Amino acid sequence: MSRIQEAFQDKKAFIPFITCGDPDLETTEKLVYAMEEAGASLIELGIPFSDPTAEGPVIQEANIRALLGGVTTDKIFDMAARIRQRTQIPLVFMTYANVVFSRGIGHFAKRAAEAGIDGLILPDVPFEEKEEFAGACREYGLDFISLIAPTSRERIRMIAEKASGFVYCVSSLGVTGTRSDITTDTGAMVRMVKETKKIPCAVGFGISTPEQAARIGATSDGVIVGSAIVKLCARYGRECVPYVAEYVKKMTEALA
Amino acid sequence: MKKGRYGIHGGQYIPETLMNAVRELEEAYEFYKKDPGFQAELAELLNEYAGRPSRLYYAERMTEDLGGAKIYLKREDLNHTGAHKINNVLGQILLAKKMGKTRVIAETGAGQHGVATATAAALMGMECEVFMGEKDTKRQALNVYRMRLLGAKVHAVTSGTATLKDAVSETMREWTKRIDDTHYVLGSCMGPHPFPEIVRDFQSVISREIKEQLLEREGRLPDAVLACVGGGSNAIGAFYHFIEDESVRLIGCEAAGRGVDTAETAATIATGKLGIFHGMKSYFCQDEYGQIAPVYSISAGLDYPGVGPEHADLYDRGRAEYVPVTDDEAVDAFEYLARMEGIIPAIESAHAVAYARKLAPQMGEDQIMVINISGRGDKDCAAIARYRGEDIYE
Numbered sequence A: 001m002s003r004i005q006e007a008f009q010d011k012k013a014f015i016p017f018i019t020c021g022d023p024d025l026e027t028t029e030k031l032v033y034a035m036e037e038a039g040a041s042l043i044e045l046g047i048p049f050s051d052p053t054a055e056g057p058v059i060q061e062a063n064i065r066a067l068l069g070g071v072t073t074d075k076i077f078d079m080a081a082r083i084r085q086r087t088q089i090p091l092v093f094m095t096y097a098n099v100v101f102s103r104g105i106g107h108f109a110k111r112a113a114e115a116g117i118d119g120l121i122l123p124d125v126p127f128e129e130k131e132e133f134a135g136a137c138r139e140y141g142l143d144f145i146s147l148i149a150p151t152s153r154e155r156i157r158m159i160a161e162k163a164s165g166f167v168y169c170v171s172s173l174g175v176t177g178t179r180s181d182i183t184t185d186t187g188a189m190v191r192m193v194k195e196t197k198k199i200p201c202a203v204g205f206g207i208s209t210p211e212q213a214a215r216i217g218a219t220s221d222g223v224i225v226g227s228a229i230v231k232l233c234a235r236y237g238r239e240c241v242p243y244v245a246e247y248v249k250k251m252t253e254a255l256a
Numbered sequence B: 001m002k003k004g005r006y007g008i009h010g011g012q013y014i015p016e017t018l019m020n021a022v023r024e025l026e027e028a029y030e031f032y033k034k035d036p037g038f039q040a041e042l043a044e045l046l047n048e049y050a051g052r053p054s055r056l057y058y059a060e061r062m063t064e065d066l067g068g069a070k071i072y073l074k075r076e077d078l079n080h081t082g083a084h085k086i087n088n089v090l091g092q093i094l095l096a097k098k099m100g101k102t103r104v105i106a107e108t109g110a111g112q113h114g115v116a117t118a119t120a121a122a123l124m125g126m127e128c129e130v131f132m133g134e135k136d137t138k139r140q141a142l143n144v145y146r147m148r149l150l151g152a153k154v155h156a157v158t159s160g161t162a163t164l165k166d167a168v169s170e171t172m173r174e175w176t177k178r179i180d181d182t183h184y185v186l187g188s189c190m191g192p193h194p195f196p197e198i199v200r201d202f203q204s205v206i207s208r209e210i211k212e213q214l215l216e217r218e219g220r221l222p223d224a225v226l227a228c229v230g231g232g233s234n235a236i237g238a239f240y241h242f243i244e245d246e247s248v249r250l251i252g253c254e255a256a257g258r259g260v261d262t263a264e265t266a267a268t269i270a271t272g273k274l275g276i277f278h279g280m281k282s283y284f285c286q287d288e289y290g291q292i293a294p295v296y297s298i299s300a301g302l303d304y305p306g307v308g309p310e311h312a313d314l315y316d317r318g319r320a321e322y323v324p325v326t327d328d329e330a331v332d333a334f335e336y337l338a339r340m341e342g343i344i345p346a347i348e349s350a351h352a353v354a355y356a357r358k359l360a361p362q363m364g365e366d367q368i369m370v371i372n373i374s375g376r377g378d379k380d381c382a383a384i385a386r387y388r389g390e391d392i393y394e
Helices: A003-007 A025-037 A057-068 A073-086 A097-103 A105-114 A131-139 A155-161 A186-196 A210-217 A227-239 A241-255 B016-033 B036-049 B060-066 B085-098 B112-123 B134-139 B141-149 B164-177 B195-203 B205-218 B233-242 B309-316 B327-341 B347-362 B378-387
Strands: A013-019 A043-046 A091-094 A119-121 A146-148 A167-170 A201-204 A222-225 B009-013 B056-058 B070-075 B103-108 B127-133 B153-157 B182-184 B224-229 B249-257 B273-277 B279-284 B320-326 B368-373
Touching: A013 A025, A013 A057, A013 A201, A013 A227, A013 A241, A025 A043, A025 A073, A025 A227, A025 A241, A043 A057, A057 A227, A073 A091, A073 A105, A097 A105, A097 B273, A105 A131, A119 A131, A146 A155, A155 A186, A155 B016, A167 A186, A186 A201, A210 A222, A210 A241, A222 A227, A222 A241, A227 A241, B009 B273, B009 B309, B016 B036, B016 B085, B016 B164, B016 B195, B036 B085, B056 B205, B060 B070, B060 B327, B060 B347, B070 B205, B085 B103, B085 B112, B085 B182, B085 B195, B085 B233, B103 B112, B103 B164, B112 B127, B112 B141, B127 B134, B127 B164, B134 B141, B134 B153, B141 B153, B141 B378, B153 B164, B164 B182, B195 B205, B195 B233, B195 B309, B205 B233, B205 B368, B224 B233, B224 B347, B233 B249, B233 B309, B233 B368, B249 B327, B249 B347, B279 B309, B309 B320, B320 B327, B320 B347, B327 B347, B327 B378, B347 B368, B347 B378
Parallel strands: A013 A043, A013 A222, A043 A091, A091 A119, A146 A167, A167 A201, A201 A222, B070 B368, B103 B127, B103 B182, B127 B153, B224 B249, B224 B368, B249 B320
Antiparallel strands: B009 B279, B056 B070, B273 B279
């Protein structure tokens, strides 16, 4: 069983997202350990991109902060390798196609796998373009994570059939960022995936409160939270670790 | 070649949320492009509203002054709203209307595409919102006012470099928020399939007319066609019907800004490399880690770090040439055409005029060059005055 599969065993997975290098890589590393300790099942590590078109302002700004701080993909590979020596928590890279493409897709996948990364999420690579990336990921044992959206409708079956690791269900239209109201029937999206393939489904985009996590977790295998955590990183900088840990603990408890 | 691909370039690198929207657009476009009713309606709009066909003007004084090729100017600056952008916009908004959309959104750099979109939206009774880099709203303040006057809401985009690239990103984000009633009127031959094809087809009226007009006047094809290239819509429009005519040199003039050996440049083919951004695989100005470069040009319309996928392929195949033109050269050409022919070109188009000044004397007097004057330069007068150290009121 892969580390990603284990993350969804007998529990609802809480999946926090952080941007690597916001505010610096040392803090990112500490956050990973603290979030695992606080109950996170899998961690999404964002590799910053200059122009993240699927992100709302909170994560856009985190990307800019990290890049201004001098973070590069190579430094992030090194950090991931250090983290993997200390913990077995599943780690998934979240970034944009050009970050991977510019390193050479095969080279990127190899380096990520060697560093102990378990999967890759690219929000600007839909089903029709995925093979160029997914092929290299398979070769090195990484799961290329597929996304489905509220607009996917009949596409869900096709995407689910070829999905690997888990399916990332986008809860709402628009970009990442906290929302007071999530109106999509995410449970129905999850059911459509499961009719095609037995694969874990985690819901993300817009989730920030324990109430939302409990409600959405009830009809899925886990929830993904990014902007709410990145806001804490922005607010507390290098001092953010205990605040993030406390938040992750609260969310994990709501999901249990 | 795979659908939506130009050699290795093109594709659909967009969030899943938008995939059904672009597929619906593709289906609608496939249907309407073959629909005689749609084509007749569009032709009527282009002719009676936008003022097509645009003139192919023999620039006699410029020809004599440069002492080489016979120079013709394709006067896209004479179109309604003052640029080639209206050709694409009328087509796309008519298509959007047929698809039942009631709202259009658009990015704009220099403001010409935003003005054209606001214009067509007013004409067809559609809601319109335009995203423009904050920096561009300042250097093109007149166009911001024009868009508002036409009933559009203009959003100043502050993210990133606050220029055209960020306006495109923000319009894409806006589209993912509201898809059902909204069409994204992309202004250049770029982005995910089917946009590069749609924009090229609607702009290809330019080369179709050049061909007809020149055959009528000179009984032959041109030896060279020059156009400026940012994303590349006026250039692909001016090149398209000549691609199969191997004797015609196709020359795209990129914005080199302060020079291709500086960081302050937007010459993508001269300085960029293969990448994936804004929905397409193509050439982009970027660093070794794939971070998109903060490009620069005096021209807000060419100030973009990428180029349309069909241009990237024409370059790969050696079918078109791409040359860098600096701010200095473009500003000189802007003033040159004003004095020589009484035509004030857009600073974007002045990039093509600048290269023509170098190329024409190297060509024979029996040869013919066509320069696409993609827009008029009224919008640039204040900025050019500033460049020359003079402050004028807009």
